[in-house]
Amino acid sequence: MNDDAMDLRARNSQATREAISHAALRLAIEQGPNGLALVRVHDIATAAGVSPRTYNNYFSSRAEAICAFQADQSRRVGQALRSRPADEPLDQAVIAAVIELYTDPEPDKAGLRMIMLTPELEGEALKAFSMAEGPLAEAIAARTGTDPGRDLFPAVTAAAVAGAIRVAGRHWLEPGNTESFATMLRSALTCILPAEPHEDPRDR
Amino acid sequence: MNDDAMDLRARNSQATREAISHAALRLAIEQGPNGLALVRVHDIATAAGVSPRTYNNYFSSRAEAICAFQADQSRRVGQALRSRPADEPLDQAVIAAVIELYTDPEPDKAGLRMIMLTPELEGEALKAFSMAEGPLAEAIAARTGTDPGRDLFPAVTAAAVAGAIRVAGRHWLEPGNTESFATMLRSALTCILPAEPHEDPRDR
């Protein structure tokens, strides 16, 4: 995660990756949610200062490049939860972690709008948000002491959290909306987070 | 939904749609999760008895055709919830509706495995499951008397339910697993369903 932790090659690689992804998102935003077809691979590559073939070494579709930032963000949720104090109740820890992660740099409304409101990006956007589920489920399992192999709670909760973030984003983008993103996230997450995992009566 | 409720033309349309989708899924299963590239559009069209161009009138990608059944299934969740008795508590109603819908015809394990375990299908599979969210959120809002414009509860719960179904499916597919799909669904849904919507302290 820290650039210092990576060797020089990996850092360069990461840099071009971000250059491509950033260029892709920027160009997509310029054309708006209905002009995605106008964003050609050649343009993205040129804007990022690489050849089209190189673009394709990093991403296997335009959608993937455009949504890469959201995907990376999602991947960090698990780690964010792990960095919360261990004695914090699960619900508060998750809420705090998510809010911190999604509002530390001012969230990019244009980018989120592009990703969530472009029909051709729907699948990739869902993939991006669902990237949080795996690591998050593990972090939840670690925190609650549940075995993710037997108990569905961690995976289900992780999926629910990812869904709540998505819904919060959607509502945040809605036209007449004055609330902050943090507020929307808290409202959404509160809907599905119990303080402790339920006892499943079927558990053995 | 009832065939009788549709125009004859619409019924034929639906029939070819299903023929194409069915052929696509069948061919995909034959090649397995790692041979999706071998399923050509031409093969799907031929197997369905239509021209390649016609296939493309119904679906705009192979992935969409393959996942169409799951998508249709998801679309029915809202209606299934509405058909539960009005005095049933929300959690029980949702659980009963989902189990009924997903186990009435014996669930197609091979199809589910194909859809959920094929990397190239991941985005489309997520889209398919998320198809449930819209109608389901409306049904939940209707049942709980909440205004989906102001309150995030219906949308968030719908997303959580869709996620829980997904996770249940994933676990159901896991190798050493003797439980029935219904059991997995109940376990998963129990993790995220409160009997009643929470009071959001921020509500006004």
Next chain:
DNA sequence: TATCGATATTGCGTGTCACGCACTATATGC
């Protein structure tokens, strides 16, 4: 039942894309 009109199906052409392969340039480690 015969005819008309709407609609589904199809063929063709086009632009784009993803990717395998082989070659070159670059920089990393010794």
Next chain:
DNA sequence: GCATATAGTGCGTGACACGCAATATCGATA
């Protein structure tokens, strides 16, 4: 400073999605 692993690139290919226009087919109505 040199050998070598790794990133970047050019070219060629196969497949795909889709617009357009012509045709076949079906369903309703008199």
